[in-house]
Structure formats: C-alpha cells, structure tokens
Amino acid sequence: MKKSPFVGRWALPGGLISDHETTLAAAERILREETGVTGVYLEQLMTFDELKRDPAGRVVSVAWFALLPDGELELHTSEKYAGVEWRPISRAKNLAYDHNKILQAAVDRLRAKLGYTNMVWSLLPTKFSLTELQTVYEIILDRELDKRNFRKKILAAGLLKATGSQRIIGAHRPAALYSFKTKKLIVTNIIS
Amino acid sequence: MKKSPFVGRWALPGGLISDHETTLAAAERILREETGVTGVYLEQLMTFDELKRDPAGRVVSVAWFALLPDGELELHTSEKYAGVEWRPISRAKNLAYDHNKILQAAVDRLRAKLGYTNMVWSLLPTKFSLTELQTVYEIILDRELDKRNFRKKILAAGLLKATGSQRIIGAHRPAALYSFKTKKLIVTNIIS
DNA sequence: CCAAAAGTGTTCAGACTACACCCATGT
DNA sequence: ACATGGGTGTAGTCTGAACACTTTTGG
Numbered sequence: 001m002k003k004s005p006f007v008g009r010w011a012l013p014g015g016l017i018s019d020h021e022t023t024l025a026a027a028e029r030i031l032r033e034e035t036g037v038t039g040v041y042l043e044q045l046m047t048f049d050e051l052k053r054d055p056a057g058r059v060v061s062v063a064w065f066a067l068l069p070d071g072e073l074e075l076h077t078s079e080k081y082a083g084v085e086w087r088p089i090s091r092a093k094n095l096a097y098d099h100n101k102i103l104q105a106a107v108d109r110l111r112a113k114l115g116y117t118n119m120v121w122s123l124l125p126t127k128f129s130l131t132e133l134q135t136v137y138e139i140i141l142d143r144e145l146d147k148r149n150f151r152k153k154i155l156a157a158g159l160l161k162a163t164g165s166q167r168i169i170g171a172h173r174p175a176a177l178y179s180f181k182t183k184k185l186i187v188t189n190i191i192s
Numbered sequence: 193m194k195k196s197p198f199v200g201r202w203a204l205p206g207g208l209i210s211d212h213e214t215t216l217a218a219a220e221r222i223l224r225e226e227t228g229v230t231g232v233y234l235e236q237l238m239t240f241d242e243l244k245r246d247p248a249g250r251v252v253s254v255a256w257f258a259l260l261p262d263g264e265l266e267l268h269t270s271e272k273y274a275g276v277e278w279r280p281i282s283r284a285k286n287l288a289y290d291h292n293k294i295l296q297a298a299v300d301r302l303r304a305k306l307g308y309t310n311m312v313w314s315l316l317p318t319k320f321s322l323t324e325l326q327t328v329y330e331i332i333l334d335r336e337l338d339k340r341n342f343r344k345k346i347l348a349a350g351l352l353k354a355t356g357s358q359r360i361i362g363a364h365r366p367a368a369l370y371s372f373k374t375k376k377l378i379v380t381n382i383i384s
Numbered sequence: 385c386c387a388a389a390a391g392t393g394t395t396c397a398g399a400c401t402a403c404a405c406c407c408a409t410g411t
Numbered sequence: 412a413c414a415t416g417g418g419t420g421t422a423g424t425c426t427g428a429a430c431a432c433t434t435t436t437g438g
Contacts, residue, residue: 019250023241047239047254049215058211060254062239131417148419149401171410172416192400323390340392341428363437364389384427 005055006096010087012103014061027064034084036076040068041122045106053098065106067122111140115191118159121180127163129175130154137191150191157190197247198288202279204295206253219256226276228268232260233314237298245290257298259314303332307383310351313372319355321367322346329383342383349382 013034017026024042032038045063053059092103113119114137123136134150154160161181166174205226209218216234224230237255245251267278284295305311306329315328326342346352353373358366 020243022243023239023252044238046236047215049254051212051214060215062241062252062254129417146402147417148403151418152420153400168409170416171408171414173408173418175417321390338429339390340430343391344393345427360436362389363387363435365391365435367390 009094009096010085010092011096012099013084017062023062023064027066031066033078034081036078037066037068040066041119042066043109045102045109048098048102050098061102063102063105065109067110067119069123069125107140114140116187116189118157118180118182118186118188118190121183127165127167127177127179129167129177131175133178141191145191153191157188159186159188159190201286201288202277202284202291203288204291205276209254215254215256219258223258225270226273228270229258229260232258233311234258235301237294237301240290240294242290253294255294255297257301259302259311261315261317299332306332308379308381310349310372310374310378310380310382313375316372319357319359319369319371321359321369323367325370333383337383345383349380351378351380351382 013030015026015030015033017023021029023044027042028038031040031042042064045065047060047062049060051058053061089103089107094100095103110119120133120136124133130151131147133154134145134147137150138145159181160178163177163179165177167177168174205222207218207222207225209215213221215236219234220230223232223234234256237257239252239254241252243250245253267276281295281299286292287295302311312325312328316325322343323339325346326337326339329342330337351373352370355369355371357369359369360366
C-alpha cells in the first residue's frame with residue numbers, strides 16, 4: 001500500500017540497486033527480502049523510464065520478473081513487509097505508478113515465450129501431470145486447449161520425460177507424472 | 193576508436209542521459225549528434241549492467257536500436273564525431289566493451305520480429321520492389337528464400353499495396369513497386 | 385538476339401483442428 | 412454402481428516446401 005498520490009493501491013515489489021550490485025542481484029535480493037522467495041527463474045523484462053512515472057522524482061526502473069511454481073510460494077512476511085500478498089492477475093488492477101504497464105508487459109512476454117520456449121518448467125513443480133501442465137498453458141494463454149492435441153504436441157516436442165510415478169487425487173484414475181528433461185531455457189516450437 | 197584497454201576498437205554510439213531526458217530521447221539525440229540520422233524507428237533492446245562492462249567504472253546502459261532504410265544513411269560526420277562509420281555486421285567484430293553482446297542481441301531481436309511483425313517497413317524506402325523486400329529478409333535471416341513462396345506469403349499477409357508505378361534498372365523487365373499500407377507496428381504472422 | 389531480373393502455379397508432405405469414448409480409481 | 416478426471420486415434424483441412432519456365436527490357 002502506497003502513499004499519496006497512490007494511497008491504498010498495490011504495487012509490485014521494488015527497490016534500489018547499490019553501486020556494486022547488478023540489477024539481477026538486486027532483483028534477487030529484493031524478492032528475497034520482501035517475499036522470502038529464492039532460487040527461481042528471473043528474466044529481465046525491460047526498462048521503464050518515463051520522466052513522471054514516480055511523482056516523487058526521476059526513477060529509472062529496470063524491471064525483472066520471476067516465475068515460480070504455484071506450490072512454492074510460502075510467503076514469508078517480515079515485519080517490514082507485512083503488507084505483501086500474492087494475487088492473481090485478475091485482482092492486480094489499478095496498481096500504483098506505471099506498474100499496470102509493467103505487469104502487462106510481463107504477461108505479454110510470458111504468453112509469447114510459452115509458445116517457443118520450455119520456460120513453463122519454471123511454473124511447475126519437479127513432477128506434474130499433463131493436465132496440470134495444460135492448465136498452466138490455458139491460464140496464461142487465456143483460452144482452452146484440446147486435451148488430445150495438447151498432449152500430442154507437448155510430447156512430440158520431446159522436452160518431457162515420464163517419471164514412472166503416478167499421483168492419485170480423489171476418486172479418479174491416477175495421473176502419470178512427468179518432469180522436464182532439462183531446466184535450461186530451450187528455444188523451439190511447442191504450442192501454437 | 194577507443195582508448196585503453198580498447199585501443200583501436202570500434203564501439204556502438206552511446207552517451208549519457210540527463211536528469212530530464214528519457215532514454216528514448218537520449219537515444220534520438222545521440223544518434224542525431226553522432227550520425228545526423230533523425231526520424232527513424234527506435235526500439236528499446238534491453239539494459240546491460242554487468243559490474244565491469246566498462247573498466248572506467250559502473251555504467252548501466254539502456255540499449256536502443258534504430259532501423260533505417262539502406263538509402264537514407266547520408267552520414268553527417270561532424271568534427272567531433274569524425275570517426276563514425278556505417279559497417280555491415282560482418283565487419284563489426286571485436287567491438288569495445290560488451291558491444292558485441294549488445295549487437296548480437298539486436299540482431300537476434302530483429303531476426304525474430306521479422307517473422308511476426310511488419311517492422312521491415314523501417315528498413316525500406318517508401319516504394320520498393322518485392323525483390324528488394326525479399327533481399328532484406330534474406331540478409332537478416334541469413335538464408336535464401338524461395339521467390340514464389342515469398343511473394344505468396346508476403347502478399348497474403350495483406351500488409352502491402354501496389355503503387356502502380358514501376359522501376360527499371362538496367363536491361364531488365366520493370367519491377368512493380370509496392371509500399372506498406374501502414375507504418376505502424378503490426379503483430380501478425382508473416383514469414384516462417 | 386542475348387543477358388538479366390521480374391513474374392507466375394502446382395504438387396506433395398507434414399502440421400493443425402475438430403471431435404467422442406473408454407479407463408482407473410475411491411466412495 | 413457411479414462420479415470424476417485420466418487417457419487415447421482418426422479424418423479433413425490447411426500450411427509450408429520444393430520446383431522451372433516465360434516475360435520484359437536495354438544493349
């Protein structure tokens with residue numbers, strides 16, 4: 001929650017870099033300080049430098065975004081950052097500063113890169129079912145995908161390996177669990 | 193040409209921003225000061241901030257790239273910037289600082305975006321033949337394209353309009369000249 | 385008439401889309 | 412037995428790739 005003129009609005013986590021710190025290191029530090037999250041995928045988004053984006057003065061922001069699995073968000077709230085929350089995009093409207101623009105840019109980037117990289121691995125736990133994977137795609141692309149076609153394409157991409165293990169949730173047939181062969185960023189064709 | 197430890201190496205144009213200047217405005221200004229070029233397409237590339245990228249001290253660079261038609265480069269060389277030259281990528285090796293990395297990032301970006309935007313308009317004069325357009329694609333993608341397939345796809349994309357005029361160069365059949373319907377950036381599918 | 389660039393269609397293979405039913409489990 | 416999510420195949424359409432000859436001009 002921010003002060004005037006952004007009273008009561010939410011904002012993305014942010015902070016200042018020091019003279020001997022890269023923006024990547026600063027992003028990792030700030031993410032850790034404000035949320036406790038470490039060891040996740042980080043990617044430089046872009047730099048926002050409109051003259052009046054912060055009413056308090058000139059601020060040039062090098063924006064980074066993190067991707068992490070839904071399960072691992074165990075938000076640690078220190079006293080200093082007690083107001084921190086995870087929110088779905090749908091409830092992250094009307095942010096302070098130009099943070100709506102930043103968030104939108106991050107969503108656009110993610111949406112585009114899902115189609116030609118394997119970066120979705122950073123949004124899933126080590127083992128996952130194909131249905132879970134499909135759900136991630138559907139959320140980000142904001143449209144439904146055909147189950148059979150999705151499985152054909154994602155398996156044909158050759159990025160997954162079957163773990164052999166299964167998971168049963170509720171009174172259903174067990175789901176085979178897969179994992180990514182590699183957690184390096186690969187550029188290829190995956191989903192159209 | 194740069195001083196120690198980059199004696200005799202070339203570098204990309206660059207400069208400092210002022211407190212009341214966006215990086216876009218600075219990019220436009222520096223490009224104008226060093227080359228005389230104005231009114232061209234500019235796009236933010238990314239920010240380079242490794243701690244030791246400039247041996248003289250901490251420098252965070254927000255890199256932008258410009259696209260301009262081959263014909264319009266009339267390089268004005270002021271006294272201050274007498275050493276400025278246009279060079280093909282193939283003769284832009286071994287640059288000072290991390291400028292090889294920056295240049296490579298720009299080439300990668302351009303190569304990728306040619307396939308799904310109409311930004312190639314910024315690399316051509318107002319009127320151009322389909323062969324000229326194809327040549328631009330071939331240079332940037334660094335591979336040959338089939339003439340018939342190229343024409344089918346580029347015309348099917350619907351971004352061009354025939355101007356009705358023709359151009360004759362040498363003892364050849366005249367080439368029909370086309371122009372882009374719009375010079376706004378459009379995201380669509382063009383060339384695979 | 386010759387040289388050189390402009391212009392033009394068809395065929396084949398692979399990819400994408402749409403679509404419906406059976407399977408395995410816990411209750 | 413039933414409710415629920417997991418899992419599978421095929422037919423039709425579309426897209427991309429390969430490929431060669433005719434046209435128009437100036438010299």
